[in-house]
Amino acid sequence: MNRSHTRLQLSRPAFTAACAVMVVGMAAGPAAAHAEVTASDPRALAENVTLSFTSEAESDTAGIAELRVVLPKGIAPDAVTLKDAPKEWKLAATPDGYAIGGPALATGTDAQYSITVRQLPDEKTLAFKTLETYSDGKISRWIEVPTDGEKVDNPAPVLELKAAAPGAKLVAPSPSPSGTPSSAPSPEQSAAPSAPVASASAQATSAEETGSSTGATVGVVAAALLLVAAGTFWWVRRSRSRA
Incomplete structure (x- = not known):
């Protein structure tokens, strides 16, 4: 019984490693x-x-x-x-x-x-x-x-x-x-x-510019949300202090 348990414990790492290799191989396929x-x-x-x-x-x-x-x-x-x-x-x-x-x-x-x-x-x-x-x-x-x-x-x-x-x-x-x-x-x-x-070079440049524009937009939205959250927190805290 102990030998079977030991074999099972030894086989699990090998099985896990094999699965990891398969996953990596599948992920690398398209690339x-x-x-x-x-x-x-x-x-x-x-x-x-x-x-x-x-x-x-x-x-x-x-x-x-x-x-x-x-x-x-x-x-x-x-x-x-x-x-x-x-x-x-x-x-x-x-x-x-x-x-x-x-x-x-x-x-x-x-x-x-x-x-x-x-x-x-x-x-x-x-x-x-x-x-x-x-x-x-x-x-x-x-x-x-x-x-x-x-x-x-x-x-x-x-x-x-x-x-x-x-x-x-x-x-x-x-x-x-x-x-x-x-x-x-x-x-x-x-x-x-x-x-x-558009030509290939123009499309490549456009893709880079699109990525930069998207990043800037996300940054502005995030900053706006932080300002709204900070304002809300301050207003609530002030209201409680007055009460």
Whole structure:
């Protein structure tokens, strides 16, 4: 009897630890999703490079319908063309990058597509900040760029570049009538995947400003409530003292 009791006592900590591991694993599940990028020729100044992107699905109820990407410095929106994408998905240039989307993918299906870039810039790393929009309107923001090896919650796809090949030179950009990247899609890109909305960088900034505004509003309300409570306490105490 004592041996059985002892075994039960010894097994409880192990059972508790196992449950804790399962809970942690389940909680970490959604956070494990991410967006990534690879290149056919990951070298600075490389020309006609294919960039392949994968955005992992993290919703259990909706599919990915659109991706909006902010291009890094040195890659203009008109220097990008669509190479491969899910069926019926189209690519359209935006002021700071491009949007690609179409019919929502099946729930749990990763969004995979590839583009061709005229030439990569002379940099060591390239970050492609990405906004994922699901069919239910939910937006996942993969826009954080880690520095000094730090870990971030929502890292943007980052491409590491090797040194440029000997003799490689920067190709002059194609002339643009307006002098700025056009937001209209090229003929092969067809129509935009969805109605025009704010760019990815603008949405990211808006989210930060919204959070700051909400925090300020909460602070004002809390202060007002404290003042009302203090006034009420003083009035009650004064009334009692008079009585």
